[in-house]
Amino acid sequence: MRISVDRERCIGSGMCALLAPEAFDQDENDGRVRLLDARPRSSSxxxxxxxxxxxxxxxIDESGD
Ligand code: SF4
Structure with a gap:
């Protein structure tokens, strides 16, 4: 599993950083998503x-590495 984010689409709601803080954070300047870990251990x-x-x-790209 590999994660990617589209910062142009992001509206800065913060749900991702709330639910999966090991993988996502919000940019302190514009509030949009920042990807912390593209291959986190916990996928749920x-x-x-x-x-x-x-x-x-x-x-999420499920096709592997
Ligand atoms: S902050 Fe996260 S949950 Fe909110 S719109 Fe952006 S990518 Fe989606």
Whole structure:
């Protein structure tokens, strides 16, 4: 699993940083998502964050490395 983020789509709601803080943070300047870890150990929190993201800015590539 590999995560990618689209900062142009992000509206800064902060759900991802709340639900999966090991993988996501918010930029302190513009509030948009910052990717901390593209390959986090726990995928369940990341999937929750993806489901909760209102802008579709988060993506998971399941195809492996
Ligand atoms: S949940 Fe989505 S819209 Fe909200 S900060 Fe994260 S990537 Fe941006």
């Amino acid at each position: 929190a990341v999937r929750e964050a993806l489901d909760a993201c209102p802008s579709g800015a988060l993506h």
